[in-house]
Amino acid sequence: MVAARDGEIAHCQGFGFADREAKVAAGCDTAYDIMSMTKQFTAAAILKLEMMGKLRVSDPMSKFVGPVPDDKRAITVHHLLTHTSGLTDQLGGDYEALSQEEMLDGALESELRSAPGTEYYYSNLGYSILAAIVEKASGTSYERFLASHLFEPAGMRHTGYVLPEWRPEQVAVEYDENGEPKGKPFEHPWAEDGPFWNLRGNGGMLSTAHDMFRWHVALRGEEILSKSAKEKMFKPHVLEEEGGESYYGYGWVVSPTDEGRIVWHNGGNG
Numbered sequence: 001m002v003a004a005r006d007g008e009i010a011h012c013q014g015f016g017f018a019d020r021e022a023k024v025a026a027g028c029d030t031a032y033d034i035m036s037m038t039k040q041f042t043a044a045a046i047l048k049l050e051m052m053g054k055l056r057v058s059d060p061m062s063k064f065v066g067p068v069p070d071d072k073r074a075i076t077v078h079h080l081l082t083h084t085s086g087l088t089d090q091l092g093g094d095y096e097a098l099s100q101e102e103m104l105d106g107a108l109e110s111e112l113r114s115a116p117g118t119e120y121y122y123s124n125l126g127y128s129i130l131a132a133i134v135e136k137a138s139g140t141s142y143e144r145f146l147a148s149h150l151f152e153p154a155g156m157r158h159t160g161y162v163l164p165e166w167r168p169e170q171v172a173v174e175y176d177e178n179g180e181p182k183g184k185p186f187e188h189p190w191a192e193d194g195p196f197w198n199l200r201g202n203g204g205m206l207s208t209a210h211d212m213f214r215w216h217v218a219l220r221g222e223e224i225l226s227k228s229a230k231e232k233m234f235k236p237h238v239l240e241e242e243g244g245e246s247y248y249g250y251g252w253v254v255s256p257t258d259e260g261r262i263v264w265h266n267g268g269n270g
Contacts, residue, residue: 002028002209007217012209018172021181031158031171031206033185035267038205039127040233041146043081043251045134047229048149054137057081057232057250064136065104065129072108074116077133080126081250082237086112090124094199094269095189100132103197120238120248124202127251131201142201143194151211154218159207161194162186171206176270203267234263 003011014026049055055064061075062068068075072085079085091106092098098106107129113121131142138145143161151159158164174182182188185206190196195204207215218224225233236247236254247254255262 002213004213004216007220009210009213012213014209019169020173020175022169024169026172028209029158029170031164031166031208033172033174033203033269034205034207034212035203035269036124037265037267038201038203040251040265041150041205042127042130042134042142042201043233043249044150044225045142045146046077046081046130047225047233047250049134049137051226051229055133061085061129061133064133065108069108071112072116076116077130078237079116080123080130080133082248083120083122083126084117084238085123085126086114086116086119086121087123087125087129088113089122090198090202092198094195094203096196096198097189097191098196098198100135100197100200103128104132120240124198127202128197128200132197134201141193150218150224153224155214156207156211159205159211159215161190161200161205162192164206166206174269203269234261236261 001013002009012028014028014030016026018024018026018030046057050057055077057078059077060073061077061080062073075085087107088110091103107125134142134145143163147160147163171184173184176182185204194200219230233250234252234254235249236256238248240246240248240253245255249263252263252265255264
């Protein structure tokens, strides 16, 4: 838990154990799997690449991923960011071995749920494609681009997949609904450079309470993302559910309230 005032942490406290068996207490620098909150970093990377002139969110997916079949030629980067591509949610389990090439081939061969740009369907697959686009547009790996252009400028030293030098006791053990230990995230089947591509870009990132606060502070300024980039990120682009009150931006859910706009994202795994 982090409590802050005027951009500074006033109180930070962990609760319970990061590892019950080893009696390791949870703290503000304990690293947890932040799950689908990873999507905001992928979206920020795309917007950073747009600021650098490497792409536009209006670009078709086919500019970076191809050749693309006829039914998917209209899919744009914007559609992937807003879950309006029509792509399925995912191709398999989070820890199923899947290369980037296999993920892209599976995505291009899959059946669309709707025509691109017409309906909102949450798609983890879409954000994995965005991670691949980050690599193709930047010429470096997804995680290294995030580390160099997002995390390091924000002062975030404990966020990532495999690049942070995790202390053995720093990363929390995960437990299932019955309280059974399931190991640390990277103790599941992962590639050498991070999760396989059913998870990469859409989830699985590790971070700490301190680093997530540093990201919050960074998003209030313009050192990492410009004002216009943040306006795109936090714009309520598409209604999530007919009759609902929440919208999807770029990697964030946007909820208008009587007191003002709330931007947030959750995440989960078993």
